[in-house]
Amino acid sequence: MARTPQDITDAELAVLQVLWDRGRETIRELTDTLYPSGTGVHYATVQKLLERLEAKKFVKRDRTAWPHRFEPLIGRDDLISRRLQLTADKLCEGALAPLLTNLVRATRLSPEERQSLRSLLDDLDREPKAKR
Amino acid sequence: MARTPQDITDAELAVLQVLWDRGRETIRELTDTLYPSGTGVHYATVQKLLERLEAKKFVKRDRTAWPHRFEPLIGRDDLISRRLQLTADKLCEGALAPLLTNLVRATRLSPEERQSLRSLLDDLDREPKAKR
DNA sequence: TGCATTTCAGACATCACGTCTTTATCCTAG
DNA sequence: CTAGGATAAAGACGTGATGTCTGAAATGCA
Numbered sequence: 001m002a003r004t005p006q007d008i009t010d011a012e013l014a015v016l017q018v019l020w021d022r023g024r025e026t027i028r029e030l031t032d033t034l035y036p037s038g039t040g041v042h043y044a045t046v047q048k049l050l051e052r053l054e055a056k057k058f059v060k061r062d063r064t065a066w067p068h069r070f071e072p073l074i075g076r077d078d079l080i081s082r083r084l085q086l087t088a089d090k091l092c093e094g095a096l097a098p099l100l101t102n103l104v105r106a107t108r109l110s111p112e113e114r115q116s117l118r119s120l121l122d123d124l125d126r127e128p129k130a131k132r
Numbered sequence: 133m134a135r136t137p138q139d140i141t142d143a144e145l146a147v148l149q150v151l152w153d154r155g156r157e158t159i160r161e162l163t164d165t166l167y168p169s170g171t172g173v174h175y176a177t178v179q180k181l182l183e184r185l186e187a188k189k190f191v192k193r194d195r196t197a198w199p200h201r202f203e204p205l206i207g208r209d210d211l212i213s214r215r216l217q218l219t220a221d222k223l224c225e226g227a228l229a230p231l232l233t234n235l236v237r238a239t240r241l242s243p244e245e246r247q248s249l250r251s252l253l254d255d256l257d258r259e260p261k262a263k264r
Numbered sequence: 265t266g267c268a269t270t271t272c273a274g275a276c277a278t279c280a281c282g283t284c285t286t287t288a289t290c291c292t293a294g
Numbered sequence: 295c296t297a298g299g300a301t302a303a304a305g306a307c308g309t310g311a312t313g314t315c316t317g318a319a320a321t322g323c324a
Contacts, residue, residue, distance in 0.1 A: 001143040003279070003312060011133040011282060013222060027301080045283055047302080052281095066291070067301055076223060080234045083219045090145065091212050096239045102212045103235065104252050107228045114253050120236055121246050133282065137311060144312095159270080177314055179271080184312095198322070199270055 007082060008058060015049050016079075019059065019072045026067045139214065140190060147181050148211075151191065151204045158199045 008016065018033050019025060025033075027047050035042040050070055053059040062069045074082075084099060092098040109117070140148065150165050151157060157165075159179050167174040182202055185191040194201040206214075216231060224230040241249070 001146065001313065004142065005280060009281060010136065010222075014133065041284075043301090044285080048283080049281095051303085077234060080219070080223050080231060081238050083223065084216075084231065084235060084238070087212070087215045087219065090142075091208060091215065096235055097245065098209075099212060099216065100232070100235045100239060100249070101252070102209055103216060103228055103232045104249065104256075106213050106216070107232060109229075109253075109256060111257070113229055114256060117232065117236065118250065118253060120233065121241075121250060124236070124241060124246060125243070135281065135310070141312060143314095173315075175270090176316080180314080183272085 007056070007086075008053070008079065011045075012049050012053050012058075015046060015053065016058065016072060016074075019070060020076055024062070024069045024071045026069055028067065030070070139188070139218075140185070140211065143177075144181050144185050144190075147178060147185065148190065148204060148206075151202060152208055156194070156201045156203045158201055160199065162202070 014034060015030060018030055022029075022033070027043060027050065030050075031038060031043050031046045034046060050059060050061070054061050054070075058072070058074045059070050060073050062071070084096065085094075088094050088096050088099055107113075146166060147162060150162055154161075154165070159175060159182065162182075163170060163175050163178045166178060182191060182193070186193050186202075190204070190206045191202050192205050194203070216228065217226075220226050220228050220231055236249075239245075
């Protein structure tokens with residue numbers, strides 16, 4: 001059984017999280033955020049992680065700026081969707097509905113959350129094929 | 133950044149899926165199912181995967197039977213829940229609600245599915261702390 | 265009792281992934 | 295314009311996860 005590498009590894013995700021929070025950042029800025037007490041050894045690590053993320057089209061590198069600036073090409077929601085689909089593929093033959101049911105049961109939804117979920121469903125009723 | 137091993141690997145999951153379908157099985161039966169054209173080389177592989185699953189408490193080995201019989205200790209829904217929580221931990225600080233919202237948006241819910249989801253929510257309104 | 269099957273313990277190869285090293289390139293202070 | 299510091303680029307490396315396989319001991323059956 002072939003081993004399938006992860007789409008985004010944990011270390012890569014840590015970098016991505018900072019990019020989601022802060023937007024356009026340089027390697028130096030990212031390194032300082034990720035390793036506040038860093039001795040400077042970690043710069044190359046962040047650099048390599050960004051290089052891999054760029055190769056996988058998850059971040060964009062602006063080479064016109066100096067030093068280069070990086071920004072995410074994938075949003076948090078996009079990644080959530082992707083991970084959910086991967087889970088569905090492995091456990092439900094690709095169907096998302098079982099995940100949905102599971103979540104509704106498992107989540108301790110507050111009345112407010114239930115209500116907002118209902119309005120979300122109402123929205124979907126109203127715009128069956130709208131772009132959002 | 134420490135690498136965290138998976139709870140259940142892909143190969144282990146393949147074994148577990150058969151157990152979910154068929155219930156109590158021997159290594160031989162599982163091997164024949166997983167490798168229909170198997171030359172018998174795979175027996176030990178399945179054996180090792182079951183050994184690891186047992187060590188992680190995901191399957192139970194009945195040593196009174198001969199040959200030993202295995203059955204799952206974790207259900208498909210349990211694993212779905214676990215994987216969803218892991219995803220939430222990595223991407224939403226543990227909160228499941230964002231996953232739920234994401235799914236409702238992403239899934240092409242038919243009107244019927246929306247309706248059954250609504251009644252599920254109604255159930256939750258009615259039994260705030262019931263056992264199910 | 266002999267044989268086939270199963271059990272058990274462990275070895276092994278490959279690869280993912282986080283980290284580090286080295287060299288080339290670029291900007292800027294003086 | 296040059297020297298020095300920072301950055302970019304390419305690659306090497308170690309550890310560990312994971313799938314697979316080997317060999318020997320144990321067990322049941324003909």
